[in-house]
Amino acid sequence: MKTLYDKLWEEHHVTQLDSGESLLYIDRHYLHEVTSPQAFEGLIKKNLKPWRLNANIATPDHNVPTTRGNNFNSESITDEISKIQVVELDKNCNKFGIKQFDIESNKQGIVHVIGPELGFTIPGMTIVCGDSHTSTHGALGCLAMGIGTSEVEHVLATQCLKVSKLKNMNVRFEGEVDRHVSSKDIVLYLIRQIGTAGGTGYAIEFSGSYISSISVEGRMTICNMAIEAGAKVGLIAPDKKTIEYVKSKSFLDADTFSQAKEYWKTLKSDDDAKFDKEITIDVSKIKPQVTWGTSPEMVLNYDESIPTVFDTTDENKKNIELARDYMGIEDETKLSDLTFDKVFIGSCTNSRIEDLRQAAEIVKGKTIASNISEAIVVPGSGLVKEQAENEGLDKVFTDAGFIWRDPGCSMCLGMNPDQLKPYERCASTSNRNFEGRQGYLGRTHLMSPLMAAYTAINGTIGDPS
């Protein structure tokens, strides 16, 4: 009768308050430099301490420069305001004794990449972070969601989140995909179908034969973008692949691990579980997806024409008009007619080793197109970077004309120096194509690592096969 979300909810339910809200116990809390300073300040003002120290893991990722090289520390950041934020995280972690993978650590990276990679995200946990892409961790069978800074303070102080229960949605992906279609294409296609508010108020469980067939990293890409479909929680039941993945990263002793494993096997929706909404999508007909506008729901097949105000409903005309204008799209244009200036391969959506391998395969032995002024690859963490270098992927990229960077959020949101200039058009593996997201007046097209690599080489979007 119960869904996986129901089970995780009940498992962590401490009590119901007079207000009708529930207190949910939080197993893991990730922190980064942008949404935590005000929370620590609040904690200090109230004379409180973190409730359970070892629940918290911190790393700086949003602000950090990606051209650090050797002997770089927090004080080396040249943007004075960014430096304050990174140094503030150092100070707060030192003050309270919170474990931090700081800017000098070889394990530093994007918080949603390092969590699973270092074994801190394991199935059945409740996980929060002051970052909407916390939904990523749901790929390992966790109840994980993004929270605001007031809630960061609340979790630090009480180890609980004060919440109301979400509704249940099941999105079943069935079938086999074409060789050049990745999990990024699948999740973009879903957002195109249900819209950026389609999942509002829901926890979405992803299931079906397609989900079983893909890797844990591919599943992370899907859960990562649940929030772009409006759902703050995305989750996938753990299976053999999950357990193998977790085992390869785990710091638990063998006995504890096998005890945990037995429990993890029970983490799935019952056969007769009731969902408030169910969607089934046949993935076999999905082509590579690319966004054309300023909302992740403005998605097309790579070979389609961009909509004009004449092919939409009255209600949507204004949205289309504003997006076309911002994106600099004139007349009747196909996605493949657009000329690109920059390419960004990275972000918590697509900066893991498998993403880099897929992109490198396309790039190998080729050179980036003359219209591409800059193509950067930003690995998601120090460990991803190290692994890629061991495999020689860095060389594949740099030989083709890409720039190989140090880990961080980078051009996904342009809080560090990696930004688009006004009107530059970017092929990006990130998650948001909002106005100004990658830099003032910059134009973002979201796509898979494979299509971004192809665009770097070809100069335009096209058929990657």
Added chain:
Amino acid sequence: MKSNSEGLIIDGMVAYLDRDNIDTDQIIPTEYLKSIKKFGYEDYLFDGWRYKDDGKLGVTKEERIIDENFILNQEPYNKSKILLSRDNFGCGSSREHAVWALRDFGIKAVIASSFGDIFYNNSFKNGLLPIKLDKTEIDFLFKQTHQDTLELSIDLQKKEIKVGDKIIFFSVEQHLVDRIIYGLDDIDITLKEKNKILNFEKARAIEKPWVFK
């Protein structure tokens, strides 16, 4: 418990943004998330639409090129306490700075047909009231703005909006309204359950020890 009686009625001229999916990056761009303060975001609200140049944290409004066509730069909307928009307002990033920027500008209520989940939740923690209305009512309100300036009076206790002679009721959970009216502190409320949390934690550490390693 102190009552904030001033907060019971929110009234005045409505500023409006007639588009769907206004994300939190539009409400406040990432550049300003570099601040480590909880206040002082008013000059950066809707920065990309409000100014004709690229801003930096610390650069004041007086140093910027104002876009006179943007509604919040025009009289009387630059003093509006109520903002009207459409679907999925506040979608995207979890940044509470979006709510802080609206609050610091003086906005006390946002009316839309739907909201991003995290934004909606963040609002109540900072005294900002998000009001969900049906699309037909949103259409009605927008129609009014096209004809004339629109004045509204929102009564938090009665959960009603007065538009001229017409009254529109809205629904919002009472505990959320109470949070705005009484300015309740979540941490204080939760810590009253301290023993329950401790007991829960103790039991969980025995039953699921791997979580606590």
